[in-house]
Amino acid sequence: MTNKLNSNNLTKSEEDYLKALFQLLVEDDSAKVGNNQLADYLNVSPASTNNMIKKLKGKNYVVSEKYGKLDLTEDGKAIAVRLIRKHRLWETFLCNYLNFTWDEVHDVAEQLEHIKSRKLIDELDRFMDFPKKDPHGEQIPDANGEYSILPKVTLSSLSEGDVCKLMAVNDGSVNFLKYVSAIGLVLSSEIKILEVREFDNSIRIQFNDTVETVTRKFADNVFVKKVV
Amino acid sequence: MTNKLNSNNLTKSEEDYLKALFQLLVEDDSAKVGNNQLADYLNVSPASTNNMIKKLKGKNYVVSEKYGKLDLTEDGKAIAVRLIRKHRLWETFLCNYLNFTWDEVHDVAEQLEHIKSRKLIDELDRFMDFPKKDPHGEQIPDANGEYSILPKVTLSSLSEGDVCKLMAVNDGSVNFLKYVSAIGLVLSSEIKILEVREFDNSIRIQFNDTVETVTRKFADNVFVKKVV
DNA sequence: TAAAAAAGTTAGCCATGACTAACAAATTAA
DNA sequence: TTAATTTGTTAGTCATGGCTAACTTTTTTA
Numbered sequence: 001m002t003n004k005l006n007s008n009n010l011t012k013s014e015e016d017y018l019k020a021l022f023q024l025l026v027e028d029d030s031a032k033v034g035n036n037q038l039a040d041y042l043n044v045s046p047a048s049t050n051n052m053i054k055k056l057k058g059k060n061y062v063v064s065e066k067y068g069k070l071d072l073t074e075d076g077k078a079i080a081v082r083l084i085r086k087h088r089l090w091e092t093f094l095c096n097y098l099n100f101t102w103d104e105v106h107d108v109a110e111q112l113e114h115i116k117s118r119k120l121i122d123e124l125d126r127f128m129d130f131p132k133k134d135p136h137g138e139q140i141p142d143a144n145g146e147y148s149i150l151p152k153v154t155l156s157s158l159s160e161g162d163v164c165k166l167m168a169v170n171d172g173s174v175n176f177l178k179y180v181s182a183i184g185l186v187l188s189s190e191i192k193i194l195e196v197r198e199f200d201n202s203i204r205i206q207f208n209d210t211v212e213t214v215t216r217k218f219a220d221n222v223f224v225k226k227v228v
Numbered sequence: 229m230t231n232k233l234n235s236n237n238l239t240k241s242e243e244d245y246l247k248a249l250f251q252l253l254v255e256d257d258s259a260k261v262g263n264n265q266l267a268d269y270l271n272v273s274p275a276s277t278n279n280m281i282k283k284l285k286g287k288n289y290v291v292s293e294k295y296g297k298l299d300l301t302e303d304g305k306a307i308a309v310r311l312i313r314k315h316r317l318w319e320t321f322l323c324n325y326l327n328f329t330w331d332e333v334h335d336v337a338e339q340l341e342h343i344k345s346r347k348l349i350d351e352l353d354r355f356m357d358f359p360k361k362d363p364h365g366e367q368i369p370d371a372n373g374e375y376s377i378l379p380k381v382t383l384s385s386l387s388e389g390d391v392c393k394l395m396a397v398n399d400g401s402v403n404f405l406k407y408v409s410a411i412g413l414v415l416s417s418e419i420k421i422l423e424v425r426e427f428d429n430s431i432r433i434q435f436n437d438t439v440e441t442v443t444r445k446f447a448d449n450v451f452v453k454k455v456v
Numbered sequence: 457t458a459a460a461a462a463a464g465t466t467a468g469c470c471a472t473g474a475c476t477a478a479c480a481a482a483t484t485a486a
Numbered sequence: 487t488t489a490a491t492t493t494g495t496t497a498g499t500c501a502t503g504g505c506t507a508a509c510t511t512t513t514t515t516a
Contacts, residue, residue, distance in 0.1 A: 013503060035464055048504055050465060055502095067464060067511060098351035108345045115343075117336045123326035241473060263494055276474055278495060283472095295481060295494060 022080030088134035103177035137168030156219035164224035250308030331405035365396030384447035392452035
């Protein structure tokens, strides 16, 4: 690990791009991430992305060939992991100490993750007694950037009769998170797949004593571990 | 209070200028604050200040006439007070929960004060049970922006034989704060003025069982309440 | 395999908020 | 009360990080 990482002078934008690229490449385990895909993920124009990628290549955080796919260097990855660590620790703090709900934390954590202070985040970690998972069920990287990225099994990938446990939810959409809460799903809920409707890919599920029909789009954002 | 305050879209820079102007005008109770003085306080060029003041006048946060002194509107003051509230609450959190020392908190609080979330700061306030003073002894504005600005009595304004209590310190300089800690002064320390030396305005003081000589510059940054 | 579509790139524009240099007004001092 | 100094303003430049429009390369599909 270079000492560049400790005296990191990246702008908020540069950090956003590195984190986004990491999430597409590593957390979503994409075989190929392209310029337009990254632009789409960040809600900016392809021209802006192209521009920033050039800059990040110059700083040795990104590698790519002209018209080729994007990749991160080890330094780039390390920065992204530190951002993810900060994001998830703040989310945990907001939910566990400041009465925030699932769907309220994301926007604030997006701001807080850019605060530059190694001591702040390590002390926050200690204060909460080194939590391993954030409120959405995601693993929190430790101070050395170590964490296990479990392969994501979506609810939509299961079949009729399967039983699974809710491990995590995609924290990107406030409306989705509100919906999850509203129907009564929480982390560790045991979910049984009653029926997968071929027509529109909607899924009939049962958890606790509730039976619900959810769309494919919903099921794509719910991450589970298969039990049966 | 206008609802502009709740959906405030100010940039970090705009916030910095409003807060700086407030601190010069209200907290330091200056009769007149000019463009260059503000530039100096913020460590930017007079041209930059001039430019920003125009912008803030356009948004009705600042009032001034050409070549005249600067002033804040009620809206401008309200924004500044909210920044001060955020700054001081974060400082309190860092010191009381995250093992930060006096001299470490300022830079991080400067970043944290720009986080935009009403809920975040009000919950942080509640979490700490509504503290009234920050670690440097300054009053913390409440959720309605109410707080008492006590007239600042500096250690340097007292005379031989006076006895006072340390109420607050200027939190602007890390080196100053380290020095205060190093010689053993803490909030509420009782200080006796042993001697004021006319030659260089240095002051000989006694607190606990310590006798120290401090410079005029040091004494200007120590705020006290006269006891005898 | 040639045409269409998608993906990536480039050029040029804009706003923000810094800066310097040059100039104008106001204040202070001689 | 004029001259010097300080203070304030304006004009023009720069970097960052957005954007659109036009263009090129790659991939897909007919």
